[in-house]
Amino acid sequence: MAGDLLxxxxxxxxxxxxxxxxxxxxxxxxxxxxxxxxTVLSASGDDxxxxxxxxxxxxxxxxFGKSLDPQTLTSQSEVQITARDTQSGRRALMPKCSFASMGDLGGGAVEVTWAVLAPIQWL
Incomplete structure (x- = not known):
């Protein structure tokens, strides 16, 4: 039962x-x-x-490294992204994503954001 609660x-x-x-x-x-x-407040009665x-x-x-550079990420448009939890086996398939923004470079890992343009498919 505990495995269902991951x-x-x-x-x-x-x-x-x-x-x-x-x-x-x-x-x-x-x-x-x-x-x-x-929540929209009503002047009187129920909200x-x-x-x-x-x-x-x-x-x-x-x-970033040999296989990933900033130029590659910034040019991505309508790509498919899969995020997986290997322990539970669950996946979030995002079939249509485009680059949105990138954080500061030079301080280690860089925050990258994609806009998910279609509903997530939970597999």
């Missing part, structure tokens, strides 16, 4: 068919639901909620 921890990332070196524990998905609900679209972003602290 948290999703990204430990393998494949970008456009190529495995990516990254800082362990740095892969995160923000806005995976693709929406959030806001209500309003659904709002939000962007889905995939962030990771990339480690």
């Amino acid at each position: 948290l999703f921890h990204i430990d393998t990332i494949v970008v456009d068919g190529t495995p990516m070196a990254f800082e362990d524990g740095s892969g995160t998905l923000t806005g995976a639901a693709r929406f959030e609900n806001e 209500y909620s309003r659904r709002k679209r939000i962007p889905t972003l995939f962030k990771v602290r990339a480690q």
Whole structure:
């Protein structure tokens, strides 16, 4: 029963068919639901909620080397990214992602963000 309660921890990332070196524990998905609900206050009576679209972003602290350079990442458009938790076997397949931003270079691993342009497929 305890095996069913594992948290999703990204430990393998494949970008456009190529495995990516990254800082362990740095892969995160923000806005995976693709929406959030806001509370709208009523002047009187019950309040209500309003659904709002939000962007889905995939962030990771990339480690550049011979197989990965900043130019390669910044030119990526509509690539497929797979984030996998090898312990649980769960995968998040992001079929359509484009480069969004890159953090400061020169201090070790660099935060790279992709915009996830299609719903995540949980496998």
